[in-house]
Amino acid sequence: MSFWTAAVIIVLIWGIVQIYTRRHDRDLGVTRDEDGNPVFAPSKADPEGDETRREIERLNDRIKVLERIATDANSQEAQERRRIAQEIEDLRDRQAE
Known part of the structure; x- marks a missing residue:
C-alpha cells in the first residue's frame, strides 16, 4: 500500500466519522460551539x-x-x-x- 492510498483511506474514514457524528448530534439536540465542543441545546x-x-x-x-x-x-x-x-x-x- 502506497502512502497516498493510506492518506485517502484515512481521509475517507475521517469524513465518514464526521458525517455520522453530525447526524447523531443533530438527533440528540447537540450543537457545537466555535471550538467544536458539544453544547447540548434544550429541546x-x-x-x-x-x-x-x-x-x-x-x-x-x-x-x-x-x-x-x-x-x-x-x-x-x-x-x-x-x-x-x-x-x-x-x-x-x-x-x-
Missing part, C-alpha cells in the same frame, strides 16, 4: 427540560438568599446591631426590676 418540545430548568433557577435563587443570610449575619455591621439590641434588652430588663 423546545421538552416540557420536562423546561420544568427542570425552572427548578434549577428556583434553587439558584434560594442559594443566593442563603449565602446572603450567611454572610450578612457574620458581617461587622450585623454583629454591631446584635450587640446594640442586646444592650437595649438588658436596659429594659433593668428598668423592669
